[in-house]
Amino acid sequence: MTEQHSRLQVFTSNWQAAALLLPTLALIAVFLYYPFLETVQLSFYQLRVLGSGEWVGLQNYVQLFESGAYRNSLVVTVLFTAATVTASLFLSLIISFLIHEANRFTNLYLVAAIWPYAMPIAVAGIVLDFLINPRIGVVTWAIEVLTGFQFAWQTNGALALVAVIIAAVWQGLGYSIIFMTAAFNQVPDSITDAAKLDGIGRFQRLFRIYVPLISPVLVFLIVIQTIGAFFGGFALIDLMTSGGPSNATNVLMFNLYQDAFLNQRFGYASAQSIVLFGFVAVLMYVQLRVTDRYAYYGGA
Amino acid sequence: MPDVSIVPDTVNERLLTTTGDSQLATHAALWLIISVLILPIALAAVYSTQTTNAVYQITNVFPGSALVENYTTVLFEYNFGQYMWNSFVMATVVIVGKLVFSLLAATALVYYDFRFQSLIFYAILFTLLMPLPVRIVPLYQLMADIGWLNSFAGLTSPFIASATAVFLFRQQFRSIPASVVETAKLDGIGPIQFLINVLIPMSKGMIAGVTAIMFISTWNAYLWPLVAIIDRTNQVAQVGLRYIQGTGAEGFVQWNLVMAAGILVLIPPLIVLLVARRYLLSTLGGGE
Numbered sequence: 001m002t003e004q005h006s007r008l009q010v011f012t013s014n015w016q017a018a019a020l021l022l023p024t025l026a027l028i029a030v031f032l033y034y035p036f037l038e039t040v041q042l043s044f045y046q047l048r049v050l051g052s053g054e055w056v057g058l059q060n061y062v063q064l065f066e067s068g069a070y071r072n073s074l075v076v077t078v079l080f081t082a083a084t085v086t087a088s089l090f091l092s093l094i095i096s097f098l099i100h101e102a103n104r105f106t107n108l109y110l111v112a113a114i115w116p117y118a119m120p121i122a123v124a125g126i127v128l129d130f131l132i133n134p135r136i137g138v139v140t141w142a143i144e145v146l147t148g149f150q151f152a153w154q155t156n157g158a159l160a161l162v163a164v165i166i167a168a169v170w171q172g173l174g175y176s177i178i179f180m181t182a183a184f185n186q187v188p189d190s191i192t193d194a195a196k197l198d199g200i201g202r203f204q205r206l207f208r209i210y211v212p213l214i215s216p217v218l219v220f221l222i223v224i225q226t227i228g229a230f231f232g233g234f235a236l237i238d239l240m241t242s243g244g245p246s247n248a249t250n251v252l253m254f255n256l257y258q259d260a261f262l263n264q265r266f267g268y269a270s271a272q273s274i275v276l277f278g279f280v281a282v283l284m285y286v287q288l289r290v291t292d293r294y295a296y297y298g299g300a
Numbered sequence: 301m302p303d304v305s306i307v308p309d310t311v312n313e314r315l316l317t318t319t320g321d322s323q324l325a326t327h328a329a330l331w332l333i334i335s336v337l338i339l340p341i342a343l344a345a346v347y348s349t350q351t352t353n354a355v356y357q358i359t360n361v362f363p364g365s366a367l368v369e370n371y372t373t374v375l376f377e378y379n380f381g382q383y384m385w386n387s388f389v390m391a392t393v394v395i396v397g398k399l400v401f402s403l404l405a406a407t408a409l410v411y412y413d414f415r416f417q418s419l420i421f422y423a424i425l426f427t428l429l430m431p432l433p434v435r436i437v438p439l440y441q442l443m444a445d446i447g448w449l450n451s452f453a454g455l456t457s458p459f460i461a462s463a464t465a466v467f468l469f470r471q472q473f474r475s476i477p478a479s480v481v482e483t484a485k486l487d488g489i490g491p492i493q494f495l496i497n498v499l500i501p502m503s504k505g506m507i508a509g510v511t512a513i514m515f516i517s518t519w520n521a522y523l524w525p526l527v528a529i530i531d532r533t534n535q536v537a538q539v540g541l542r543y544i545q546g547t548g549a550e551g552f553v554q555w556n557l558v559m560a561a562g563i564l565v566l567i568p569p570l571i572v573l574l575v576a577r578r579y580l581l582s583t584l585g586g587g588e
Contacts, residue, residue, distance in 0.1 A: 009411060016408075018408075024402065024466060031458045031460075035436075042438060095330075095333055105327070109334065113330075115573060118516050119570070122538045122539075126561075128340060130344075136555075182584070231431055238526075273435065273437065
């Protein structure tokens with residue numbers, strides 16, 4: 001504890017401290033730790049009805065790793081996540097840089113660029129679902145008139161994945177731009193000036209100088225957007241594709257939802273939750289190893 | 301307007317001032333990108349004023365005559381008035397709960413000295429590893445067991461404890477100068493008075509920022525309401541979008557109404573973002 005910190009500790013009553021912490025601790029015990037530990041336990045059971053089941057050891061996990069459907073789901077999730085995070089971060093980087101470079105209207109641009117952060121992912125899903133509808137969507141129509149390309153994502157699995165990726169990137173841009181703009185503003189003017197005097201081009205300046213300088217923020221955003229894509233993609237899939245066509249967009253989270261709440265395979269679904277926990281834990285660990293400054297934005 | 305008026309008076313300044321041409325390109329690129337970001341919502345807003353017949357004519361992207369009719373149909377016949385009210389109540393309960401409980405917890409973590417203080421703090425932070433999907437099955441079972449499925453209690457209780465808010469308020473409190481704290485101590489006030497009279501007034505910006513962030517994330521929640529609420533009258537607006545989109549068979553969806561519902565659901569978090577943007581930006585991007 002720093003001296004400053006110990007000087008802050010002006011109250012001494014232990015029971016008061018306990019009382020102040022009680023509401024938070026009670027809630028995390030009941031609604032976070034207990035269900036999480038229970039998930040671990042359920043993943044070793046087979047249950048058709050919640051509350052009663054039989055111990056099956058690692059069978060759910062064995063089944064998961066032998067399941068072609070689950071492997072497909074894993075591949076789909078990795079593709080969806082990698083494409084969404086890459087495209088989203090690249091675009092956010094360009095947009096934030098342009099805002100940083102602009103000599104006026106920067107506040108206006110910032111608001112006009114970050115508003116998708118407030119957009120519910122379900123709204124992004126239903127709006128695009130109509131605009132890129134293969135039969136009556138104006139965007140699909142325009143693409144076909146201009147390029148002759150038929151964006152038939154409702155019947156073509158790869159295109160369906162592209163459609164949900166577009167929605168996810170659109171909705172996710174604002175969040176990254178908020179953090180990147182703040183990070184750009186931290187770059188000392190002297191560095192920017194020196195680069196300009198050396199006659200380095202703008203985009204070289206972005207990728208050679210700014211990107212390394214703001215890399216802690218980038219790592220944070222990669223981790224948080226990856227976790228977001230793993231879990232947040234659910235509403236888009238549910239509203240736009242229902243996992244189809246032929247499971248081409250059946251991400252892990254949608255698969256889990258279906259197994260738990262449509263197929264009533266609660267033990268099997270719990271094993272899937274634990275696999276997801278593994279991914280989150282690894283990502284958060286990576287994030288903490290690089291920088292712990294932003295780690296706390298991961299939750300709600 | 302390109303920047304042409306400045307006549308640089310030193311070599312340095314000429315080199316450092318980005319030229320008019322490159323500024324023009326920057327502004328043009330930004331206008332283009334922002335237009336693309338806004339275009340889908342602008343189109344949705346236009347479609348939300350059209351009749352169902354008009355919305356099926358692909359090339360018709362002009363405002364229609366059914367604005368009032370569409371929005372009243374969505375609000376009353378499709379119950380979006382009720383859904384949005386439910387979302388609003390949910391967000392309010394969650395935000396008030398998070399703020400009160402997190403402020404209390406952060407007070408204990410900063411202004412007291414007790415055993416296991418760090419351990420307790422890390423136990424709270426560790427819950428960042430437990431997003432809803434890694435505990436959804438037992439949580440559902442728990443709600444079923446205690447009879448909270450389909451209720452506001454079931455909808456809100458899993459979201460009220462907040463590692464993020466506890467962490468942010470702890471950071472904020474630790475940045476308050478010790479002299480302020482010591483003055484308060486000399487006055488002999490208790491912890492709740494101290495929180496209300498000293499800490500909260502000194503943390504207004506962060507409280508506003510956290511409130512905005514929490515409103516947006518709670519209003520936008522989709523998975524848990526979908527699972528926990530069965531009775532449609534208790535449902536929130538996000539899942540309401542699923543209902544209205546699913547009412548017609550493919551080819552008969554009333555897309556004009558779906559777009560109107562989407563615009564309605566977008567408006568509250570958008571207003572929060574615009575009104576609280578300063579606090580939201582400093583809470584998320586700041587801390588320096």
